[in-house]
Amino acid sequence: MFANKRLRPAKELLINALSNNVAVGAFNFSNMEMVQAIVEAANEEKQPVILQASSSAIKYMGFPYIRAIVSAAAEVSEEPISLHLDHGKDFEVCKRCIDEGFTSVMIDASSLSFEDNIKETKKVVEYARQYGVSVEAELGTLAGVEDEVIVDSNSAVYTDPDEAAEFIERTSIDSLAIAIGTSHGPNKGLKGNPKLSISTLQKIKDKVGEFPLVLHGASAVYSDAVALCNKYGANIKNAYGILDQDIEEAIKYGIAKVNVDTDLRIAFLGNLRKSLTEKPENIDMRAYLGLAKEAVKLAVKQRIKTFSEIKELTL
Ligand code: G3H
Ligand code: 13P
Ligand code: ZN
Numbered sequence: 001m002f003a004n005k006r007l008r009p010a011k012e013l014l015i016n017a018l019s020n021n022v023a024v025g026a027f028n029f030s031n032m033e034m035v036q037a038i039v040e041a042a043n044e045e046k047q048p049v050i051l052q053a054s055s056s057a058i059k060y061m062g063f064p065y066i067r068a069i070v071s072a073a074a075e076v077s078e079e080p081i082s083l084h085l086d087h088g089k090d091f092e093v094c095k096r097c098i099d100e101g102f103t104s105v106m107i108d109a110s111s112l113s114f115e116d117n118i119k120e121t122k123k124v125v126e127y128a129r130q131y132g133v134s135v136e137a138e139l140g141t142l143a144g145v146e147d148e149v150i151v152d153s154n155s156a157v158y159t160d161p162d163e164a165a166e167f168i169e170r171t172s173i174d175s176l177a178i179a180i181g182t183s184h185g186p187n188k189g190l191k192g193n194p195k196l197s198i199s200t201l202q203k204i205k206d207k208v209g210e211f212p213l214v215l216h217g218a219s220a221v222y223s224d225a226v227a228l229c230n231k232y233g234a235n236i237k238n239a240y241g242i243l244d245q246d247i248e249e250a251i252k253y254g255i256a257k258v259n260v261d262t263d264l265r266i267a268f269l270g271n272l273r274k275s276l277t278e279k280p281e282n283i284d285m286r287a288y289l290g291l292a293k294e295a296v297k298l299a300v301k302q303r304i305k306t307f308s309e310i311k312e313l314t315l
Pocket of ligand 1: 028054055056057086087184185261262
């Protein structure tokens with residue numbers, strides 16, 4: 001479907017990251033400006049990047065536009081990129097994305113029982129293998145909103161290390177998203193930044209060995225970026241994200257893919273609001289969208305820097 005050699009299965013990028021003790025940034029997109037910002041940032045940082053679209057983002061853009069925009073991105077990029085389905089809810093959604101040319105899919109059957117999660121995931125792996133497409137699955141439950149699934153923060157369950165090893169063995173997946181205390185969206189802690197359970201991650205790594213683990217809900221939710229949104233009329237309350245130092249620690253213990261959406265939304269929104277407020281006479285969308293795009297690019301560069309600095313294990 002995509003002829004460009006820069007468009008790679010995510011597995012390749014993750015194995016490479018793991019062997020270098022770094023992680024690949026996986027950034028959500030919903031339009032052309034986001035793709036441009038993400039790919040330009042990755043190229044300036046000289047790092048590979050994963051472009052990911054959720055089911056609601058796919059519904060918003062449509063497959064033909066996604067294919068065209070991502071083909072263009074692959075054409076201009078000097079760095080490898082992957083096109084990944086974020087939180088595919090069942091086999092059918094994953095199959096459709098594979099058929100449409102995605103190079104990586106996530107089957108998120110984490111709300112099912114362990115056995116049913118394995119069953120649905122295996123089905124996706126068997127199909128994806130025929131096309132060289134990578135498969136990510138999830139075990140454990142993140143607090144917050146996972147696309148079409150809403151999870152109460154009280155029911156967040158850390159991934160069980162023994163189950164993680166068994167799950168990988170029985171499904172032959174390429175990467176596993178785990179729950180160690182992150183959650184989606186801008187409210188990751190009630191009164192401050194949540195602490196990640198690095199000890200759970202260490203136990204998982206001990207059981208699964210050199211295997212690419214994925215951290216969802218990993219936005220930093222920087223207070224200055226939130227303050228800019230609120231200064232220009234937004235109402236984002238109790239915003240707390242994951243500390244950079246926790247992300248760096250997690251990368252030391254096998255996190256090879258870090259998912260970021262909220263940070264980009266906040267960067268885009270704050271600068272869009274600022275531009276619209278400060279230049280009320282402007283009617284040219286390239287001016288206000290251009291500023292928002294540049295802010296997203298800066299945010300992506302900042303995150304990529306954190307993820308790609310080589311992490312040494314100090315035991
Ligand atoms: O993990 C969830 C992502 O932030 C996607 O959110 O379904 O609103 O595109 P979305
Ligand atoms: P954030 O909401 O922390 O950006 O997480 C995004 C994510 O995990 C997408 O799958
Ligand atoms: Zn997620």
